[in-house]
Amino acid sequence: MRRGNTAALAAGAAAAGLLLPVLTELRLRRTAGPLTGQWRREVVEPRGGTPLGISFRPLQAAALGLEPDAALDALLAYPFQLIRLSAYWDLIEPGPGAFAPGALDRQLDAAERAGKQVIMCVGPVKAFGYPEYFVPAHQLDAPLREGALVTPGEHRGLLDAAVDQVTRMVERYRGRAAIIAWQVEHEAVDPLGMEHSWRLSQAFVAAEVAAVRAADPGRPVLMNGFLATSTPVAAQQWWRTRDQGDSLAVAERLADIVGIDFYPRHGLASAGPLTLYLDGSRKRWRQRRRERLLDRAAAAGPGAPGRRVLIAEGQAEPWETVTVPPSLAGRAMSSCRPEDVIANYSQCLRWGRAQGLVLDGYLFWGAEYWLAREQCGDPSYLRAFARVLSAA
Secondary structure: OOHHHHHHHHHHHHHHHHHHHHHHHEEEEEOEEEOOOHHHOOOOOOOOOOOEEEEOOHHHHHHOOOOHHHHHHHHHOOOOOEEEEEOOHHHHOOOOOOOOOHHHHHHHHHHHHOOOEEEEEOOOOEOOOOOOEOOOHHHOOOOOOOOOEEOOOOOHHHHHHHHHHHHHHHHHHOOOOOEEEEEOOOOOOOOEOOOEOOEEOHHHHHHHHHHHHHHOOOOOEEEEEEOOOOHHHHHHHHHHOOOOOOHHHHHHHHOOEEEEEEOOOEEEEEEOOEEEEEOOOOOHHHOHHHHHHHHHHHHOOOOOOOOEEEEEEEEOOOOOOOOOOOOOOOEEEOOOOHHHHHHHHHHHHHHHHHOOOOOOOEEEEOHHHHHHHHHOOOOHHHHHHHHHHHHO
16 A cells, blocks of 8 residues: 555544544533423432532623622622632723722622621633733733734733732731632633633743732632543643643643632534534543542642632533623523533532542533523523432
8 A cells, every 4th residue: 555545544533532522421411401301300419519600791790780889789699608709900990090990899888797708819811701811901012912022021021010919908908818719810831712822821820820829828719721622622721822731731730729620511603593502522532631630639739739729610500602691581501401510519519529629619601691690580590400409
């Protein structure tokens, strides 16, 4: 056989080897199906020593038609232990020399009154909740260049301002006993989805982490990253971050607590009543990275970076092909039904138990959506959450 033919066959075999897992991870489903009440029967894994909680996104609450402070008060009435709040830089510094932390002060005050522990995301460039980018316009002479790696050398002005911002936030709130950890950036070195292709360098983020530790040496630093649950997403993520590793890899190097963002199913494309979803979360070949991460955490000695792990975002709201999750009367979106709120939680708790590790927390992602659903006459998402809290 000629060498060219051999190479072509080898390339074809490699492509087929990649295509097969991709095909098994695609799901064509009706975008919305009837509510079934299955959440009442879904098995709830015992939480053991793992605290449960939520992340709160005031901008998402407003996008869903909710009043943010009232939404937070409604959620804080539930008996969970942990809440993640965020300092959105452009809201706190709306103009040169301005300082407006009032909204965040109210959120933290409310969490303290409710007896919750708090993880405070100090950003500053990236923070959780769409659009995940919150640099004030006056802090940049020009938009960050697409495809660029944002390094200290080329973006010294932005880094200096970012370090000042995280220092100011930590110094303001470090006297609050409710705060148990600082989160630095959000999925720190990954590109911003499909919106932006620039990325923060590890050196840029390391300088922010150092500033937080200098301002408050006594509290741990959390950094989070997206755990790819399908072959196409994992391949894209590896390719786009191959020069320094993705956010989970950098979190293991820089942080005291590694936060995993876990979304088992999300929409790719919709046509009429149908959506094509990616879901490879239960495939054996998609488990290996997560197992390695948890193994390293379980094996590390006291004080080792990355020794502690929590689920920073456990999918508990739909991830469809639009920014704001749809809410259809009497229907549940296929990417996350009420029963999936419980199933995703239980899956993650089983991960930790299988590797002899007590997770530092499990934060349900989507609490604002649950309230919006309740206002539309469907309390099932909130009731699924309440069932976990009572049964776990």
